[in-house]
């Protein structure tokens with residue numbers, strides 16, 4: 045049945061009344077009721093939290109008929125599917141069309157890659173003096189009012205087209221230069237975390253199946269609604285509206301250029317100011333993560349190079365490129381024949397990826413080539429929802445480095461870093477069409493890392509002293525995104541079709557949790573990060589490492605930062621990968637850091653602690669427990685939602701019971717159904733709770749140490 049038909053059937057009251065009702069409730073989302081429900085992750089129930097208010101029955105949501113389903117359907121017909129997937133500004137590389145494993149010979153051939161240099165402490169920016177910004181005061185002040193606003197600003201930083209939700213695309217060529225020069229303080233005011241949602245258009249398959257678009261986007265207010273069709277106990281349908289507000293919401297018409305301008309462009313200038321920034325896409329398989337992420341690094345590189353060649357000309361800045369993936373809990377270099385990599389922390393708990401090949405790049409063409417090579421090496425497969433699905437988390441890093449005073453004789457030091465992370469689909473483990481063992485294992489691993497990411501976010505959100513970054517390789521890599529002088533942009537990708545409703549709601553709830561991180565006091569999180577460093581320095585080695593890895597890597601005995609800060613330690617040249625005109629062209633980050641320290645007669649690495657195996661089991665246990673907890677909370681939330689529905693049903697039953705001539709039989713049988721439903725729901729949750737309690741008991745030691 046089409047939306048119009050259903051709407052006609054459902055509407056018991058004039059549509060105008062409902063429209064007002066919804067938008068009032070929505071606008072009232074800051075009320076205590078709204079906050080109360082939001083705090084329980086049930087904000088979507090706000091509009092119907094008062095059982096005396098009839099349930100929402102139509103989509104007349106944002107007023108003026110624009111948010112109605114009728115409107116959306118007609119919009120869809122205009123798009124008709126012919127525009128679908130026509131826009132990639134960077135044509136997607138088909139990994140299957142390119143040989144998956146490039147040999148290193150091929151990769152290292154000197155075809156334009158400029159010299160690269162070793163950087164052991166690739167995340168260490170402490171020793172660098174602050175970058176002076178030439179011409180800062182000359183900045184045209186009009187620019188600030190037009191573009192380059194910080195994420196915190198209450199006004200949108202670009203102008204939206206009110207009809208289409210399209211972001212105005214009229215940016216001047218050198219806007220990054222201008223926005224950077226505009227105001228250094230403004231740039232450093234860019235919010236620590238920005239959460240953006242992007243909705244993709246319905247695809248051909250969904251259109252063929254006549255699937256409904258259930259997402260309404262209101263770009264001006266950053267709000268979005270998911271219209272979920274549900275069944276009452278008497279099997280009649282009704283629609284529940286779930287409302288969310290984010291830093292920005294981008295509808296299906298927004299181009300990749302516009303996505304870039306909204307997400308990454310504002311953070312590019314501050315990479316030159318000792319900032320580590322991360323942009324990642326999150327969402328179910330086939331929701332558009334890769335499509336969204338793919339063009340961003342190239343656009344960012346272009347802007348970074350422009351800054352280097354203009355604003356910072358002759359100031360010793362260099363751009364380095366690396367690309368790796370996390371697959372099955374292990375790291376692989378996508379630019380080096382999928383060489384296995386190893387992650388390590390230095391004395392300051394800074395992450396260092398040993399063996400990762402970095403390329404010094406100075407032109408966009410080379411970067412494009414590297415991106416294509418990396419993408420071709422990615423692990424992909426087919427899921428029910430996406431024929432070319434990413435099975436891994438891919439991490440592409442652009443590091444801005446600067447030559448030290450000694451010029452080319454010393455390795456340049458990192459000034460800032462921009463990381464792009466294309467996460468694997470958020471529900472891969474639950475994909476029912478994935479039934480071979482390998483795929484299931486991949487799914488489990490992906491879920492583990494996404495769960496760990498969520499737990500880190502939750503821990504930061506709840507001001508917990510311990511942030512479980514070690515829960516997965518992904519969170520270890522991402523750690524820098526959340527602590528210290530860092531910026532994070534999360535792009536939540538959602539599918540519009542009704543069949544994806546549950547996954548979409550999960551993605552949006554996840555995004556909502558990340559968003560709440562940015563609400564609080566940032567300094568609070570910085571304090572947290574120092575607590576974290578203290579705690580982490582005394583905890584166990586990286587989970588998921590093999591025993592061999594552990595023996596080879598060992599662990600820092602001494603975390604005295606001063607000793608590790610000594611830049612003289614970095615003079616030993618790294619293993620050159622290839623040479624051009626007698627100059628080293630590319631280097632790999634190796635474990636010579638260990639050797640240096642040992643040969644200095646000051647061994648700072650010790651044998652693996654004896655309790656290591658036990659602790660890596662403990663990590664697994666903790667992950668399992670976290671998963672149990674997650675499931676319990678979700679089940680509880682679901683029961684509350686169902687209870688609300690049942691209460692509504694009861695209210696109308698009572699109203700009917702009071703009507704003259706009401707049939708007692710009908711009342712009795714419906715009440716019976718309602719009560720059985722309630723009892724079944726409670727019983728199910730009780731069983732789950734009992735199971736969780738048993739798990740807690742089983743892992744008693746863990747429970748006390750992880751603060752349960």
Ligand SMILES: Nc1ncnc2c1ncn2[C@@H]1O[C@H](COP(=O)(O)OP(=O)(O)OP(=O)(O)O)[C@@H](O)[C@H]1O
Pocket residue numbers: 128129130131243244245247296327328329330331332333334335336427430432433434435467468469470537
């Ligand atoms: N905004 C969009 N506009 C047009 N086409 C899109 C958009 N987003 C995604 N697509 C298309 O949808 C399909 C799936 O997208 P994509 O591969 O990016 O999904 P994904 O989230 O990365 O999936 P997975 O997690 O399985 O890797 C692709 O064919 C892509 O071109």
